[in-house]
Amino acid sequence: MEFTLELLSVSITLVLLFIVFRLILKGRLRAEYSIIWILCSAVLMIFSLWREGLDIIAGFLGIYYPPALLFLGAILATVVFLLHLSVVSSKFQNQIKDLTQEMGILKKKLEELGKGENEK
Amino acid sequence: MDADKGLKNNIQDSKVLLVIPCYNEESNVLSLYESIQKALPFAGMVVDVLFIDDCSNDKTRDVLIENDMPHIALAVNLGIGGAVQTGIKYASQYNYDWVIQMDGDGQHPAEELSIFFETAIMQNPDLIIGSRFLEKMGFQSTRLRRTGIGFFRALIRRLTGVAVTDPTSGFRMLGRKTIERACEYYPDEYPEPEILLDCLLRGFKVREIPVEMKERQGGISSIRSFFQVYYMMKVSLSMFFQYLRFRLNN
Numbered sequence: 141m142e143f144t145l146e147l148l149s150v151s152i153t154l155v156l157l158f159i160v161f162r163l164i165l166k167g168r169l170r171a172e173y174s175i176i177w178i179l180c181s182a183v184l185m186i187f188s189l190w191r192e193g194l195d196i197i198a199g200f201l202g203i204y205y206p207p208a209l210l211f212l213g214a215i216l217a218t219v220v221f222l223l224h225l226s227v228v229s230s231k232f233q234n235q236i237k238d239l240t241q242e243m244g245i246l247k248k249k250l251e252e253l254g255k256g257e258n259e260k
Numbered sequence: 261m262d263a264d265k266g267l268k269n270n271i272q273d274s275k276v277l278l279v280i281p282c283y284n285e286e287s288n289v290l291s292l293y294e295s296i297q298k299a300l301p302f303a304g305m306v307v308d309v310l311f312i313d314d315c316s317n318d319k320t321r322d323v324l325i326e327n328d329m330p331h332i333a334l335a336v337n338l339g340i341g342g343a344v345q346t347g348i349k350y351a352s353q354y355n356y357d358w359v360i361q362m363d364g365d366g367q368h369p370a371e372e373l374s375i376f377f378e379t380a381i382m383q384n385p386d387l388i389i390g391s392r393f394l395e396k397m398g399f400q401s402t403r404l405r406r407t408g409i410g411f412f413r414a415l416i417r418r419l420t421g422v423a424v425t426d427p428t429s430g431f432r433m434l435g436r437k438t439i440e441r442a443c444e445y446y447p448d449e450y451p452e453p454e455i456l457l458d459c460l461l462r463g464f465k466v467r468e469i470p471v472e473m474k475e476r477q478g479g480i481s482s483i484r485s486f487f488q489v490y491y492m493m494k495v496s497l498s499m500f501f502q503y504l505r506f507r508l509n510n
Contacts, residue, residue: 237342241338244332247332248330248332248350
């Protein structure tokens with residue numbers, strides 16, 4: 141029973157790692173965003189193999205039901221990552237705005253140049 | 261320094277860019293353009309008009325092209341703030357001395373432009389705001405909007421100690437200093453109260469002048485008429501952080 145569970149969690153972690161690596165290789169995930177996913181996989185891997193570790197840390201923090209520690213960790217990681225994504229999307233929005241404005245102004249300059257040529 | 265400016269105004273004309281953001285204003289832009297041309301020229305000012313088509317869904321752009329009206333067509337909808345900022349950046353690149361922003365929906369009559377020019381020449385402030393409440397003439401806005409305007413008036417007074425009667429007015433004139441600042445910082449939606457607060461915190465010279473506004477002339481009102489409460493919350497929050505940022509840096 142214990143062994144099956146270990147096998148299951150290790151393979152889930154490996155699948156996650158495999159997907160992250162594949163995405164980076166194919167250029168669909170930037171390396172800087174993959175760090176958090178690799179770290180998450182590493183943490184999962186540690187606790188999959190070293191199950192007493194979870195009990196020890198939970199005991200130390202006064203958590204009676206050790207798997208709850210995992211949930212806590214997962215929820216915290218999710219919130220931090222979502223916040224990070226909001227920051228990234230705000231940055232993108234600013235960049236898109238600057239690009240659109242620059243493009244509009246350039247288009248106008250180009251039209252003016254074109255008009256000047258026609259008059260010559 | 262000030263004497264230099266005055267001299268310059270007398271000898272050489274100031275360059276003014278009239279920035280008109282429009283979103284779905286096919287029925288308004290042409291009559292607005294014609295009324296502006298009727299109101300010009302003004303002694304001491306060289307005025308260029310620039311429409312900013314904020315990626316309209318209707319025929320605004322076709323109307324602008326057909327009538328050979330100077331315009332910038334944005335490829336992506338940026339919201340009123342992003343559109344106005346495009347014009348301000350253009351003005352900065354081409355060394356305009358002043359930017360006047362007026363809405364593309366006909367709310368801001370071109371006949372009022374001369375008061376802006378006069379104030380600019382006589383007082384040379386950094387920001388001139390056209391207020392519909394200073395002499396309570398013309399369309400006084402709806403009750404709901406007046407409540408919102410009153411809220412921002414109180415907020416700005418609390419934060420800066422300055423009483424401005426119409427902090428949400430989009431009919432305003434920006435001097436050189438404000439133009440450069442607005443290139444760096446200009447909110448996307450409902451930008452007026454935030455820009456005003458920014459100018460006041462920086463100690464810019466802000467003047468209010470009485471203008472008459474009309475009810476919008478046609479077309480579909482922009483998103484600004486809806487989601488009033490949401491925008492009030494968003495703008496208040498953003499003004500609060502702006503104030504905090506200023507206090508922490510100074």
